Amino acid sequence: MExxxxxxxxxxxxxxxxxxxxxxxxxxxxxxxxxHAYLFTGTRGTGKTTCAKIFARxxxxxxxxxxxxxxxxxxxxxxxxxxxxxxxxxDAASNNGVDSVRDIIEQxxxxxxxxxxxxxxxxxxxxxxxxxxxxxxxxxxxxxxxVVFILATTEVHKLPQTVVSRCMRFDFRLVPTAQIRERVxxxxxxxxxxxxxxxxxxIAQAGxxxxxxxxxxxxxxxxxxxxxxxxxxxxxxxxxxKSDIYALFDxxxxxxxxxxxxxxxxISKQGKIPSVVAKDLVTFAKDVLLCxxxxxxxxxxSDESKREIExxxxxxxxxxxxxxxxxxxxxxxxxxxxxxxxxxxxMALVRxxxxxDDDYSSLEERVSRxxxxxxxxxxQPEKEPExxxxxxxxxxxxxxxxxxxxxTYFRQNESMTFYSAVGAQTDIRIEGENLIVTTDPASFDTLxxxxxxxxxxxxxKEDGVNLRIVIEIKKGxxxxxxxxxxxxxxxxxAPVNVYKK
Ligand SMILES: Nc1ncnc2c1ncn2[C@@H]1O[C@H](COP(=O)(O)OP(=O)(O)OP(=O)(O)O)[C@@H](O)[C@H]1O
Ligand SMILES: [Mg+2]
Ligand SMILES: [Zn+2]
Numbered sequence: 014m015e016x017x018x019x020x021x022x023x024x025x026x027x028x029x030x031x032x033x034x035x036x037x038x039x040x041x042x043x044x045x046x047x048x049h050a051y052l053f054t055g056t057r058g059t060g061k062t063t064c065a066k067i068f069a070r071x072x073x074x075x076x077x078x079x080x081x082x083x084x085x086x087x088x089x090x091x092x093x094x095x096x097x098x099x100x101x102x103x104d105a106a107s108n109n110g111v112d113s114v115r116d117i118i119e120q121x122x123x124x125x126x127x128x129x130x131x132x133x134x135x136x137x138x139x140x141x142x143x144x145x146x147x148x149x150x151x152x153x154x155x156x157x158x159x160v161v162f163i164l165a166t167t168e169v170h171k172l173p174q175t176v177v178s179r180c181m182r183f184d185f186r187l188v189p190t191a192q193i194r195e196r197v198x199x200x201x202x203x204x205x206x207x208x209x210x211x212x213x214x215x216i217a218q219a220g221x222x223x224x225x226x227x228x229x230x231x232x233x234x235x236x237x238x239x240x241x242x243x244x245x246x247x248x249x250x251x252x253x254x255k256s257d258i259y260a261l262f263d264x265x266x267x268x269x270x271x272x273x274x275x276x277x278x279x280i281s282k283q284g285k286i287p288s289v290v291a292k293d294l295v296t297f298a299k300d301v302l303l304c305x306x307x308x309x310x311x312x313x314x315s316d317e318s319k320r321e322i323e324x325x326x327x328x329x330x331x332x333x334x335x336x337x338x339x340x341x342x343x344x345x346x347x348x349x350x351x352x353x354x355x356x357x358x359x360m361a362l363v364r365x366x367x368x369x370d371d372d373y374s375s376l377e378e379r380v381s382r383x384x385x386x387x388x389x390x391x392x393q394p395e396k397e398p399e400x401x402x403x404x405x406x407x408x409x410x411x412x413x414x415x416x417x418x419x420x421t422y423f424r425q426n427e428s429m430t431f432y433s434a435v436g437a438q439t440d441i442r443i444e445g446e447n448l449i450v451t452t453d454p455a456s457f458d459t460l461x462x463x464x465x466x467x468x469x470x471x472x473x474k475e476d477g478v479n480l481r482i483v484i485e486i487k488k489g490x491x492x493x494x495x496x497x498x499x500x501x502x503x504x505x506x507a508p509v510n511v512y513k514k
Pocket of ligand 2: 061062063136165
């Protein structure tokens with residue numbers, strides 16, 4: 014049996030996170046002041062059906078304990094055996110027609126057999142057809158004194174106002190993660206299952222306020238005779254393992270593009286979905302930011318994971334964290350529409366890592382100090398007339414498409430450095446015979462270096478595209494004399510094929 018079924022609370026004190034409701038219901042049972050129609054609404058898996066069942070029994074129990082059914086009297090016993098005709102449960106999802114409502118109305122004439130009330134639980138009540146609602150409404154208006162209706166639904170807005178207004182309404186809330194965690198712990202302890210404390214945190218969070226969802230995740234993580242680990246849960250949920258997020262974070266915040274790409278690749282090999290990894294990274298960066306600005310006392314989780322967050326808070330600046338959060342929280346849409354989410358994600362890694370690359374910022378400064386001259390570099394593919402394809406070729410000449418294929422080529426055949434420089438480019442257009450790439454200064458040097466130049470030529474040739482690649486620098490351009498001087502200082506060969514416009 015699924016854990017969430019096995020551990021359905023039998024008394025109100027086992028129901029978590031709904032004290033505002035259970036308190037009132039207990040009170041009504043104790044004072045014997047039970048109304049004739051109740052409406053339980055709220056998110057899935059928060060205890061509506063559970064409370065309806067407990068309440069129905071408590072109303073009829075011969076000696077309720079603290080407002081809950083005693084479980085021992087005749088009525089309670091017959092109810093748990095299922096041989097009690099006084100509590101009628103109907104699932105409107107499967108019986109939604111006028112006929113099932115007529116059945117109910119028909120039975121209502123007969124008073125309760127064992128207890129004092131006849132209780133009708135109509136679950137998923139929003140599924141009733143309009144005709145069924147109408148038939149029901151009259152009974153709801155003036156039910157016999159011994160009848161109690163408990164309606165339950167996640168979708169109260171689908172109910173006719175006339176029904177809602179006749180009921181005492183209770184809104185079930187999302188259950189706080191800490192309480193869900195406690196419940197999962199009880200269940201695991203009850204089953205004799207061992208677990209890492211962090212695993213419980215992750216399971217509880219995964220419930221997102223729903224106790225049932227958390228318990229079914231808990232169920233799926235159990236492997237007979239084995240301890241439930243954080244990584245087990247992460248694998249079940251498809252979220253990232255902690256060590257992988259640490260590696261990504263460290264590489265990006267240190268500005269090491271290569272390490273970031275390696276960490277990214279490792280995660281994608283595990284079959285994790287880029288958008289989920291991005292979300293996990295954002296969550297982690299937010300925790301580090303919280304720790305940095307508000308202190309470690311505000312963090313949840315185990316001591317060990319707190320320590321991991323604290324050490325990173327010490328060595329990372331607020332700006333770095335904000336930048337990282339910005340990059341990875343803004344790629345969601347890109348990922349959704351991307352034909353290759355893995356590459357889109359890797360490019361975000363490159364972008365994010367570059368923000369903290371000292372080399373890059375100083376280079377950018379240097380370049381922006383140079384005069385505006387509109388200088389561009391051109392990389393010319395070697396002409397091979399026999400294989401020549403023209404712009405009128407069957408393959409559509411879209412700049413992004415060509416560049417996408419070049420990026421894929423570089424991913425498979427070239428170094429991380431070249432791949433990241435090529436993949437980081439987004440500003441690409443075709444003008445006449447030119448494929449124009451407008452790049453930031455950081456990638457410019459790489460893109461026009463002879464080795465990368467050759468690779469670009471090779472890739473273009475393989476792609477069968479006969480366009481000349483022109484590489485331009487964003488932001489003001491570069492004074493070529495000074496640029497040549499700078500490159501000499503850096504002991505790099507002077508840029509080939511660089512021309513002044
Ligand atoms: N508040 C709660 N306290 C303790 N356990 C809960 C609570 N809510 C849900 N559960 C667990 O989840 C299971 C399903 O809960 P229940 O059927 O009451 O949810 P529901 O609100 O009726 O959901 P749905 O809207 O999907 O019908 C229960 O058997 C129990 O194990
Ligand atoms: Mg329910
Ligand atoms: Zn009883």
